[in-house]
Amino acid sequence: MEAFIKETGRAVVIPNDSINTDIILPKQFLKNILKTGFGPHLFYDWRYLADGKINPKFELNKPEHAGATVLITGVNFGSGSSCEHAVWALTDYGFRAVIGGSFSDIFYMNATKNGLLPIVLPEAERQILRDIKPDETITIDLPNQIVTYNNNQFHFDINPQWQAKFINGEDDIDVTMKFEAAITAFEKKQPNFD
DSSP: OOOOSEEEEOEEEEOOSOOBHHHHSOGGGOOOOSSOSOGGGTTHHHHBOTTSOBOTTSGGGSGGGTTOOEEEEOSSBTBSSOOHHHHHHHHHHTOOEEEESOBOHHHHHHHHHTTOEEEEOOHHHHHHHTTOOTTOOEEEETTTTEEEETTEEEEOOOOHHHHHHHHHTOOHHHHHHTTHHHHHHHHHHSOOOO
């Protein structure tokens, strides 16, 4: 997993509430487990018209939002099925963080395990962030748990273990492998039933 310490980048706002995993990545694109290749299908039904052409009115399709790394959204983001592919689509597209009012529990856990930082901020603070212009930047300082936009600083909470995993660029396997010597020693003490 790529380390996340401080991210300064541009943001795109999709303020809708209850964006579920089927909207984030429709079911017809859940065909591989490689964690890559999903970005072009992110928000597919919103990004493309019925004839398959780009929807020029959708925020992600506007040239000024190309390369945005932070998504600002509403409440209940990632609800619906426990589709890990939805997180893969967001990260494959290039998002490093999603700022919302709340997240589905399963989506939140899938995000933390796949390098997408989910940040919960209250409505009043997200209302300020929704005014961000395409040429402005937002900074997320994970060690200090602060989102900065213009002269505004917003504190966010995160479990210290998840925070450490992001800062160190470690997934669950990396954390487990820190105990490889102890695991090997334990396995050697086990009886052989062959």
